[in-house]
Amino acid sequence: MKRLNWGMIGGGEGSQIGPAHRLGAQADGNFVLAAGALDHRPDEGRAYAQRLGVPADRAYGDWTEMLAGEKDRDDRVDLVTVATPNSTHFEITKSFLEAGFNVLCEKPMTMTVEEGEDIVKIAQATGKICAVNYCYSAYPMVREMRQMVATGQVGKVRLIVTNFSHGHHGDATDADNPRVRWRYDPAMAGVSGQFADCGIHALHMASFIAGDEVRSLSADFASTISSRTLEDDAMVNFRMEGGTVGRLWTSSVAIGRQHGFDIQVFGETGGLRWRSEDPNQVYYTPVGGRTQIMEKGEAGLSDEATRLSRVAIAHPEGFPLAVANIYVDIAAKLRGQPSGALPTAADGVRSMAAVHAAVASAKSDGAWVDARPPMFR
Amino acid sequence: MKRLNWGMIGGGEGSQIGPAHRLGAQADGNFVLAAGALDHRPDEGRAYAQRLGVPADRAYGDWTEMLAGEKDRDDRVDLVTVATPNSTHFEITKSFLEAGFNVLCEKPMTMTVEEGEDIVKIAQATGKICAVNYCYSAYPMVREMRQMVATGQVGKVRLIVTNFSHGHHGDATDADNPRVRWRYDPAMAGVSGQFADCGIHALHMASFIAGDEVRSLSADFASTISSRTLEDDAMVNFRMEGGTVGRLWTSSVAIGRQHGFDIQVFGETGGLRWRSEDPNQVYYTPVGGRTQIMEKGEAGLSDEATRLSRVAIAHPEGFPLAVANIYVDIAAKLRGQPSGALPTAADGVRSMAAVHAAVASAKSDGAWVDARPPMFR
């Protein structure tokens, strides 16, 4: 299987996100890093790319240079990953899509709903992949839950309860730490803090598993550390198009929770529960029956779950390989092979609309507001 | 230690609640069943009481007969437990309090806020005990959490997240089962279904542990099974007098949850987590530190937690002995011994005010409303 050419923008030396994407792209041997503009400092970016094995002529100083350099090559990169600061995602993603590249964009895809709608339209027009890195959706057992819902194994979904809470920003004495502070500063983070940072993963997953979309929501935001402008804790109630009731709690001051991203799905004939800290199990309860522990790798799972698992039952697979599964699916699509439910630009713009809706609701004492981007109303 | 005389109203043969109270009263040898009006059918009640060892002259046909029979006895009952249908709690409790008896009333104490305020006033005027059976608050490790908060071990409480969810009413094909249906029928259950039935325990516990009271709330109610008039799922956001943010989810359609009553308390310097299905442990995380597993019975717990535990560390004590702890505390009070934080009529009326507030908020699209009874505003 020939490796695909991969290019990366951002993810320079010392970043957290760079290694995660490189591991994701390379772990299964699907992609080879062929080009990159890895750093906002051109020389450092070029040097680092070459240390990572990128030929000198494809080790670019910035993304515009990369776009210019790649677009006319016969062997141009099959996929560009955008892992730059949030405010630059829109422009870079747009530019590469317009030039006919496939793109995997880090979350958030854009800062505004309008920008998000632009991306959706461009992706549709070009027919190229525009994926967004909602990587939790690529865990095998998350895919299994989506399949179970789709095939009616829990009946019509009545209720989804999800949360994404941690306590790593709970120390007020550390609140001025620059790594923490920017997330609660509108100048840097935009209109929302914790909900945009973490809650949105949970909201995406609710839609992903339900196979349905959020229609309206009501939010209660709190800045429990008073020096913060943006919320560090939020509760969002929502309703989906099909009538499903949703409850989403997210927090960064939940001291003692580490990576508390969980979801429960309750349907007419059964319930499901999944925890991101133990991602290889799903707890499934048929109505009137006992809870069953489903294991990644067990016999009888869907093709989707099986395809995205590498090792035998009860050999845990973790977060980096969920990221890798996003690349597995992109590679499969590029090769015309069976692939799965990749999160796309439509998910990206829906998230942005939900963030703005939640902010508006929270400012209006929890009034219910439309959570959809105009293009999807 | 002489046993105290105990009388019971309701809890007839075949009821669930009767054995729970008898076990609670008798387990530690504090009370002896001396009188009773156990059944709405006078003869059955008298006969059953006698089979339980009550002398014939104190085996009464109904509560009015019992009140008349007991009030002038020298050996009259030291405590009356009221475990009759909800709508009768107010009248019976009021009557016995006014006659100078100590009362333990099942939850809900009354059906209206006005009735609740009456009970508070009468109890204050008589100086008698009027306890309400929020028995979860009598688990040793719940008392420990209260002490930890009171002594500043988690700092000022920023956030409380609690839920009380189960799936035992999640089968729509069983929704007409009379044991289930009445809870969602306003004619029988009053203004609220699941929130009044279960959620209110969680709200009480938030106050109990925080040592603070709920001031305002916003509610989102849903009847996920469409034949139901009252809610089977509710989310309640609240604020406490001291500013603490609260989040409470309750459900009876959460298929796969059995008795999902949990609470998390997040303060400035630490977090606490407790689950009613594993009531003998508390997970405590100091800010910046590791989560520690606290065990009922470990060295160094508060007197309150130690006093209410009977067996050594890691020998689990369960729900019936939490009920028993309510009786332990009442007995201690009656004997003038050190006793703990017994839930009282004030808690009863606050619960009722919160129920009515949540109903009003849910009907107003989640508007924030005052959750306090007028007497406590």
Next chain:
Amino acid sequence: MKRLNWGMIGGGEGSQIGPAHRLGAQADGNFVLAAGALDHRPDEGRAYAQRLGVPADRAYGDWTEMLAGEKDRDDRVDLVTVATPNSTHFEITKSFLEAGFNVLCEKPMTMTVEEGEDIVKIAQATGKICAVNYCYSAYPMVREMRQMVATGQVGKVRLIVTNFSHGHHGDATDADNPRVRWRYDPAMAGVSGQFADCGIHALHMASFIAGDEVRSLSADFASTISSRTLEDDAMVNFRMEGGTVGRLWTSSVAIGRQHGFDIQVFGETGGLRWRSEDPNQVYYTPVGGRTQIMEKGEAGLSDEATRLSRVAIAHPEGFPLAVANIYVDIAAKLRGQPSGALPTAADGVRSMAAVHAAVASAKSDGAWVDARPPMFR
């Protein structure tokens, strides 16, 4: 239901075991404390009994006085509980059985196999109940496992793996503490330390659930704290009459384990797992299928499990009510009602034979030895 008269020997003021038995006998209203010889100091014992409500003429100074006083009464006690120091169990149990009393004896029933065989014969001859307090066997879900095995739900049992390990004697600097030291001193504890103290509960449970008996064993004992003569850690491999392989680990130096009494039963068509710290669940896995979480109180359990549970599903019931279940079963037997699989003198003598066999094996470098009392060979 008339209460039965109950007498207790030992369990004086300040003991741990006294309250546990009183709670056990009284919680369900089956027994009333009618007589007692509660303390080795006659006056203290008489005074304490009277404070507990025993009439003066039945508050005895010692067990011989109690035997003399009770044996000719028409209302003599229906059951005598023996909760004195271990070395006295044999003489007291024997004497009361011979006088026609029913007895519940604390574990160990005797110190030697010969004494144990005596008790079995006397109990058979008199037709009286001689129960031994292997109270863990009275948890509802343990009874359920026994029923599942008996009715073939896991097939022929191939393998049982059990352990009873804690770390409460793991502090060498506390090893001279009298409460700890005696357990490792042959002058006070007899031939075995941790295996006789805790391991024997696990061995009993293996037999209890399997419905089979231990035939032979091989033991490895260690005194990991060198000042100890008797073992504080032991591994015992065994074989049952029906061929089942057994593995039993017990320790008192397993720092971090609190009350680590667990059992796993593996049959031809399924496996079972139970933990004493979470006694209300059993994990059941049919061969080739998913693990199912069975809950105390769920629909469809055996009569045995249902009868010994008091509150609804997922309302935990703990250790004190397991002790109470022993009394529930004795009361049922005394009343001629359906009762369960009460541990008896036969279990007591088998335990004693196993202890002596393990000691002999450990001294012979793990040689396999017959673990049965001569009378059962």
Next chain:
Amino acid sequence: MKRLNWGMIGGGEGSQIGPAHRLGAQADGNFVLAAGALDHRPDEGRAYAQRLGVPADRAYGDWTEMLAGEKDRDDRVDLVTVATPNSTHFEITKSFLEAGFNVLCEKPMTMTVEEGEDIVKIAQATGKICAVNYCYSAYPMVREMRQMVATGQVGKVRLIVTNFSHGHHGDATDADNPRVRWRYDPAMAGVSGQFADCGIHALHMASFIAGDEVRSLSADFASTISSRTLEDDAMVNFRMEGGTVGRLWTSSVAIGRQHGFDIQVFGETGGLRWRSEDPNQVYYTPVGGRTQIMEKGEAGLSDEATRLSRVAIAHPEGFPLAVANIYVDIAAKLRGQPSGALPTAADGVRSMAAVHAAVASAKSDGAWVDARPPMFR
């Protein structure tokens, strides 16, 4: 960082082990697959290697061809992974070591102790790396435990209790399945079944964490499915050089256990617990204190644990990345960078000696035997 050249022998198309090693070698970008003899069918092996990107001249038909082809190249492979059938490990490993290659050999390194001693000597003589894939030892939190023991955080280790049990061979009706049957057939598996297959991982880990070696052992083997010649369940008691007591249970008929590889380490001043199904946590209990949950990625861990983790706290990392950590350490050694406690040929031969010792002990009714290879006595 220039990639190292990597060669693989075995791991052909459709094998489980091939993808695991490729992911392990490539995930972190340390190695590039430069040569391979992937299949016992020469043409298939050559074709598959080329599909994986190996140049045609380094896609070999068998290992002898590969040895001949690589040994004189300037760019010869920096590491050879041997993942062929067990009985061939010795010859291939020996040959490549002797030719001056670094080798990572799958477990078991050899079939006999003598062969194992040969490998140790050759590796010493050549100064090349001969690693054995005890990959569980490369989990970050396993390394952390080793560091904690080494730095005295639990005091002298008294006791280690470990088990590696699953139920995937528990279905007797599937026992003739060729994928299962060979493991219990001496003609194919050698002298031991489950102990050699799984138990040996647990025994290695005991030594790895303790920083000590097994001196003697006593084993009890059982073939609980009677058609099996070799054991499917084993208990091994052992003693380490420093006096630590060990208990190891391994089973393949433990229906309901999935990948039950756990270890508990009990020292004079603390206890540790780790489970391979939740590999990112360690439960640590200081003597007399509360159990603390340690998390991969938390602040303050050893360099060793930190170096082998890729993503933030509570983002789980699983089995494939433990394998990858073996490659991380080999790459570091090859580059002269700080590296960790890689399992080597000495571990391989000790394992083989322990297997043979356990077989001998089991045949002698559990007699204690020396578990060390002669060279280390």
